[in-house]
Amino acid sequence: MNTAVVRLMRPHHYLKNLFILAPLFFGLKVYQPELLARAATAFLGFSLAASAVYILNDYYDQESDRAHPVKKNRPLAAGLVTRTEALLLMAVCLAGGMAITFLAGTAPVALTLVYVLVMIAYTVKLKHVALIDVFIIAAGFVLRLFVGAETIGISLSMWIVLITFLLALFLALAKRRDDYVLYKEDGRRTRKVIEHYNIPLLDAAMVLMSSVTVVAYIMYTISPEVIARARTDKLYLTAGFVIFGIMRYMQLTFVYRTSGSPTKLLMHDGFLKASVIGWIAAFALLLYR
Numbered sequence: 001m002n003t004a005v006v007r008l009m010r011p012h013h014y015l016k017n018l019f020i021l022a023p024l025f026f027g028l029k030v031y032q033p034e035l036l037a038r039a040a041t042a043f044l045g046f047s048l049a050a051s052a053v054y055i056l057n058d059y060y061d062q063e064s065d066r067a068h069p070v071k072k073n074r075p076l077a078a079g080l081v082t083r084t085e086a087l088l089l090m091a092v093c094l095a096g097g098m099a100i101t102f103l104a105g106t107a108p109v110a111l112t113l114v115y116v117l118v119m120i121a122y123t124v125k126l127k128h129v130a131l132i133d134v135f136i137i138a139a140g141f142v143l144r145l146f147v148g149a150e151t152i153g154i155s156l157s158m159w160i161v162l163i164t165f166l167l168a169l170f171l172a173l174a175k176r177r178d179d180y181v182l183y184k185e186d187g188r189r190t191r192k193v194i195e196h197y198n199i200p201l202l203d204a205a206m207v208l209m210s211s212v213t214v215v216a217y218i219m220y221t222i223s224p225e226v227i228a229r230a231r232t233d234k235l236y237l238t239a240g241f242v243i244f245g246i247m248r249y250m251q252l253t254f255v256y257r258t259s260g261s262p263t264k265l266l267m268h269d270g271f272l273k274a275s276v277i278g279w280i281a282a283f284a285l286l287l288y289r
Contacts, residue, residue, distance in 0.1 A: 007075050008074075013054065016050075017144060020042055020145075021043060023145065024152055042108045042147055043148075045112065051093040052090045053115075056119075061077075115140060129193065133172075134172035138168035138169040141164050145161060159219065163220060173209060218236060242275075248272055249272065
């Protein structure tokens, strides 16, 4: 397959869709093969549907992407894939994704469709509305959680939903900050909405979100309901990994100014990977001991 076509689908962004598997992990259902298979099916279907959204986004953003130092290398912006090829691939990804997700159940496919429709609205209009744009991105992560929960038939803790939303909002704000820094450095307006942000607002919002996220996570780990379900009162010990991970991300954003792509940072930054792997290992040890 043409490498440009694969890049257009943004498979590295499938890391975000691991949130679909989170309910399986936190619900202590990892050892049930049937549920694991259904969750994997939902993950695959949702990922293909998400690729369709990414292609649509690149289709709409070709001109602005050409003014971006990194995004100018995207297949459509660089002319490596034609518009016709992109639209055809988008249709195939969307149809295939919805068909595969349907195998996981009617509720997951309905939620996936909601995600697609919300992201279409985001691509066409809402990403040009300051604050609404980052809230839509955060809502997308929450929808991923609900897809996973509905796939395996369990209810989500309000804490998991809240923490996911806050953390995703923090990451979206960091991404906007990166866009704004580029805009102020060389005058390239890579997003129309960027003029409605500034560094003081973005820095304050990131600090606020990081603080609230840490507090919410600690409250989650000491919640009587969570302690009873997990059968351990030691979950608070995992908070250190969360705090370190958030502080490292703030260092990358404020000091090194490299927060343009959260997925690429997670894939390439050793400290971030260590904090995530350490958190998962510690949580698994406590939950599945």
